[in-house]
Amino acid sequence: MRVTLFRIPSMARLRRCALMVLMICAGTPTLFAGLPFDKSEYAARRQKLMEKIPDGVAIVWGAQPLTNYYRYSQNNDFMYLTGVEIADAVLIVDGASKSSTLLFTSTEDAARAEGIGAELVKNPREYTGIERVLPYENLDTMIANIASRTRVLYTCFQPEELYREASLEKLRTLQRSMLLNTWDGRQTRELQFVNWLKQRFPQVEVRDCSPLIWELRTIKSPAEIALLRRAAQIGVKAHTELLKAVRPGIYEFELSAVFNYICEKAGAQESAYGVIISSGENHPYVHYSRHDRLLKDGDFIVVDAGPDLDYYDIDITTSFPANGRFTPRQKEVYEAALAVHEANLKVYRPGLTAEQCRGEVDELLKKQGFDLNKDYFKRMRGGFGHYVGMATHDVGGSPQVLRPGMVFANEPYMFWRGEDLGVRVENTIVITDTGCENLTAGIPRTIREIESFMQKK
DSSP states (O other): OOOOOOOOOOHHHHHHHHHHHHTOOOOOOOOOSSOSSOHHHHHHHHHHHHHHOTTEEEEEEOOOOOSSSSOOOOOHHHHHHHOOOOSSOEEEEETTTTEEEEEOOOOHHHHHHTTOOTHHHHSHHHHHOOSEEEOGGGHHHHHHHHHHHOSEEEEOOSOOOOTTOOHHHHHHHHIIIIITOTTOOOOOHHHHHHHHHHHHOTTSEEEEOHHHHHHHHHBOOHHHHHHHHHHHHHHHHHHHHHHHHOOTTSBHHHHHHHHHHHHHHTTOSEESSOOEEEEGGGTTSTTOOOOOOBOOTTOEEEEEOOEEETTEEOOOEEEEETTSOOOHHHHHHHHHHHHHHHHHHHHOOTTOBHHHHHHHHHHHHHHTTOOTTSHHHHHSOSOOOOBOSSSSSOTTOSOSBOOTTBEEEEOOEEEETTTTEEEEOBEEEEEOSSSEEETTTTSOOSHHHHHHHHHOO
16 A cells, blocks of 8 residues: 655645635626526427337436435436436426426425425426426326336436436446445346336336437537536636646645635536646546645646536646746647647537548648657547536547537547656537537637746736
């Protein structure tokens, strides 16, 4: 076992950090009242799901109550279709009758205690736009009635995706720690329900609706893109303020505090994932988030952080020297990463494949005089990163062919073991009808911009 020792900061340093955070201005909160989107947005999503299941009925579970003291978060698939945060709710989408039913049981006081508008309980049909609302206790009878008149029941086979989770990554973890573990062997809540349906109604076929919902989530609507733009500007502000704060002699946790403060002051729930700060010997661990290093003169820093706003995430990474001045080696690798990033932005467009993107980016880099035989260009090539949306690593993996409405990360990166060096340039991108839009534009990115910005008092 390796024990990492670090110096406890003095009270003077802690007071300085607190004062620095309190002096930063981050704009006006943008918290929503009621549903994050107009109820017609959710109705359109449910309608699209109905079109995918004309032969059956989908049963989608909301998240259960928490057993800890974190803020409650809804299952992303359920939230995508309803906008309703209340715990222990169930949505039934009937593809044959083209209707939806919401089931939940709560009181006005219980809803308000969870920060949910009492209007949901008082007038749920008007609040949600869902045609029928019933008590949760009716679920068993309703499923039996559905099974008697339909041949196919759809439900989500994949694990629910909660705040700071990604469903497929969660599945891999649960397979290792629970499903395929000799000492455990339990099924997920979702697969328990699948087995229950099969045993209770053997005459009905049970199918997975996770891929159907995920396909819808892959293409963002204009309303979603507008929300992502707002979230992106919070992220840009937070990264910019962090750049103002960094210097040798402060701890990484001080930078994390600045970032989280800016995001929450601007109305974000908090950061979309734990703030990642890699520096010194931690560069090879690209998701390092212990924040336990005291920054030194000559350190190169990679900060990967983004806000979560109304269940939508932004992914941004900045790379810069702690002292605000690039060494020749830092300049060399940073310019390479930025060149690939900028070339990607020039070629992204609807219909582009990943292989076409890599080829066109290589041609652009050659014209700019870069030597593609360098090790970093062999590893940092053009292409598409992971989807971004209701999860930072959103459902669907990464695009195969670009389509308007796709939102994903443009993130060339690399690290060098033994050099205490790593670099990543990452922005969140949306594909438009004619090209792309960098949602997170506005952060100092060129070497000249970064050095000039960081040298300001």
